[in-house]
Amino acid sequence: GQNIDQPTEMTATEGAIVQINCTYQTSGFNGLFWYQQHAGEAPTFLSYNVLDGLEEKGRFSSFLSRSKGYSYLLLKELQMKDSASYLCAVRDRYGGATNKLIFGTGTLLAVQP
Amino acid sequence: NAGVMQNPRHLVRRRGQEARLRCSPMKGHSHVYWYRQLPEEGLKFMVYLQKENIIDESGMPKERFSAEFPKEGPSILRIQQVVRGDSAAYFCASSPLLSTSGTAEQYFGPGTRLTVT
Numbered sequence: 214g215q216n217i218d219q220p221t222e223m224t225a226t227e228g229a230i231v232q233i234n235c236t237y238q239t240s241g242f243n244g245l246f247w248y249q250q251h252a253g254e255a256p257t258f259l260s261y262n263v264l265d266g267l268e269e270k271g272r273f274s275s276f277l278s279r280s281k282g283y284s285y286l287l288l289k290e291l292q293m294k295d296s297a298s299y300l301c302a303v304r305d306r307y308g309g310a311t312n313k314l315i316f317g318t319g320t321l322l323a324v325q326p
Numbered sequence: 327n328a329g330v331m332q333n334p335r336h337l338v339r340r341r342g343q344e345a346r347l348r349c350s351p352m353k354g355h356s357h358v359y360w361y362r363q364l365p366e367e368g369l370k371f372m373v374y375l376q377k378e379n380i381i382d383e384s385g386m387p388k389e390r391f392s393a394e395f396p397k398e399g400p401s402i403l404r405i406q407q408v409v410r411g412d413s414a415a416y417f418c419a420s421s422p423l424l425s426t427s428g429t430a431e432q433y434f435g436p437g438t439r440l441t442v443t
Contacts, residue, residue, distance in 0.1 A: 217368075248434075255330075255417060255434040256369070300368065312357065312421060313382055314432060318368035 215239050217317035219301050224323045225291055233286045233320045235301035246314065247275050247286045248300040256300055260286065288322075296324045328353065330420050330435035338441045345405040345412070347438045351420030357381075358401040359432060360393060363415040375401060408442045415439050 217237045225231040237245070244263040248256035262268055262277035262284060274287040286299055298319040305313045331350040339345050351358050360372040374382040375395040386393065390408075395401040405412055416439075419432040 255436045257434070258431065261431075302369075312359070312432070313371050313374055313384075314359070314361075314369075314419075315371065316361075316369040 215303075215305070215315050217301055217303060217315060219299075219317040219320045221318065222321045222323070224325060225288075227291055227293060227324055227326050229291050230287065230289050231291060231322065233288075233299050233301075233322070235284045235286070235317060237282050237284070237301070237303050237315075237317075239303050239305055239315060241305045242279065242303060244304040245275075245277055245284050246302040246304065247273075247284075248302065250298045250300055250319065252297075259299075291324050293324050293326070296322060298322070330355075330418055330433055332416075332418050332435040332438050334438060335436060336439050336441070338443060339408050340443055341409055342407050345408050345440055345442075347403040347405075347416050347418075347440070348400040349403070349418030349420075349435060350400040351418075352433055355420035355422050355433075357421045357423070358395050359419040359421070360401075360403050361417045361419065363417060363437075365414070369417065372403070405440075408440075410442050413440055413442045 219235045246261050247259040249259050250256040260275035262275050267276045272289045277284045298321050300319045301317040302314045305315050330352055333348050358375045361369040363369045371385040373386050373393045378397050390406045392404045415437045417437045418435045421432045
């Protein structure tokens with residue numbers, strides 16, 4: 214089956230660091246994505262991991278361990294505008310086309326002053 | 327360079343009516359994906375299309391739902407005889423031609439919020 218787990222909600226303080234975890238069990242794997250989604254808006258791409266290790270992009274970093282089926286998104290120097298849902302998604306395989314995304318339910322992050 | 331466009335942004339239908347949701351992919355993109363987001367739930371894959379072809383419809387309900395991506399014009403997600411449970415946000419994403427590994431980035435549109443009364 215296909216299963217992606219992430220915490221439902223998290224709270225953090227402005228200026229701090231927060232780590233959002235994601236575990237997955239999927240029949241196929243061809244990369245893991247993190248998206249940010251503000252209420253009522255489209256998901257926007259944050260990061261992509263296909264090999265094990267850490268990818269850093271400004272204040273955002275994402276880590277992947279394929280053997281453990283585990284990823285995390287690290288947000289540094291939190292700002293109020295970072296309050297949003299963070300979606301973990303695994304790219305599945307379907308025949309010869311490997312582009313279907315399977316999403317977790319998202320983690321709602323609230324940044325407090 | 328315009329992004330993925332969806333219209334309408336909000337759609338209200340009575341039970342039993344038809345809903346038509348449109349998606350225009352980013353310029354140069356030939357692949358379209360439809361996802362549904364129910365309240366308090368994650369995005370669920372529905373269907374993956376290329377021009378004039380349905381590649382993967384494993385997430386589409388068996389009845390009342392259909393999708394197309396014609397040679398000319400936008401992709402259409404059609405829901406016949408809508409019921410209250412169809413109320414959700416429907417997001418479209420597009421991507422360019424797949425790479426040799428069969429992958430490509432997906433860019434999301436702003437979504438259509440369907441309300442069935």
